[in-house]
Amino acid sequence: MGWDSPSDEDLIARYRDETGAGSEQHINELFGRYHAKVARWCLAFTNDRESAADLAQEICAKAYRNLPSFRAESKFSTWLFSIARNHCLNAVRARSGMPAMESAQMMIDELPDLVSENPDTAIVRKEMADIARQLVCESLEETERVVFTLHFAEDVPLDVITRMLNLTNTSGAKAYLVSAKRKLQRAVRIWKAKAQKRLGETNDS
């Protein structure tokens, strides 16, 4: 990085050290470096330039307001990412009742069932979560895991995941989710059979 390209942290330090218009120029330069990243991120969430511009502007304004709380425990870009991620995920959840989200219900219908007809009824919720995590990690490829997690844990719509991860296959994230569910159904069948067998052995002894 040359003399004419101070680091993000340098710009923040100068902003904090100085007052007046000069200090604002540092922040202008700092945020200017990330406008394209924030714009692309928001566009992935909305796929519509006006809404993306609104989201991006809200993110930059929030980051600017919260800059005094930035303690340099991470890079500025990571800190900005956490604001962008939270803001966009909240925006997506806020419109989760909209028609575009109806397909999510269909996806849940096809999920394998870990709970009902569970051979070991003593399993508590935490253990069930551990089993689910283990099955996801052992059965799925990395992209399938990420798509599955973003969709079911973070409520991110599939079209957003497709754009966010830049998935270029024909059906995008949906293809990964369909494949993940098929693999999980198989994994759950095997897991239940093993649990049934263990239960039988315990009862025999």
Add this chain to the structure above:
Amino acid sequence: MTANTGKLKAWRDGVSAGENCVPLEALERVADGFSDLTINQHVAGCPHCQAELAMLRSFESSRPLTNDEKTVEWIVAHLQSAQDMRFSSVRSPLWRTLLTMPNLAGAAALTLAISLGFSLYVSNRQARPVLQVGPSGIQNMRSGDIRLTAPSGELDRIPEDFHWDPLPLAKSYSVQLLEVDGTVLLSGKSANNVFRASPELESKIQPGKLLLWKVVALDGSGRPIAQSSQIGFRINPKKRR
């Protein structure tokens, strides 16, 4: 529906954040390629942290989506304009607002006269202020010390010249044309506060594309003494000369 809720809950719990999940600062180090056995082991067995890492990488890599670059540029221009407005409103002098209020104008003038008198009195009793110098012996360089005048904003044609306010101590200037992501497209030197656009530079300016430029002032030995902030401009594709 209830069965579905229970079914979803089990899977959701399995891939949601747990108490051992690592913070973003640690995931940042993983994304940067630093190896930490404990963190790597956790991430390998945690779908939540893997998803976080994937999102962080997506944000950082900022890979352009097909046919989206024009839209991104439009949003960037929108953000830059909003930022300029915010800063210009912050910079809007308070005295100008006060002076537009009739009852306060007289009070402001009186305050100014008293302040001026007091500062003259104090300045006669104190040593003259010393110019602050950096460790290398030159004045500390400040971003925003040079005001760029043109081009900026939406233009009807490719600019022939780049203008900025001269800096008394500067012996020459370095001018840079940049992409919005900071990539330097072209750089050049000028002995005064005008930079003439060469045919090479004109070939780099694509209509409709947002570009940024900035200027660095250099002293007699070519060392930087001040720089401008970056400002943007774009040629309207329909009105290109």
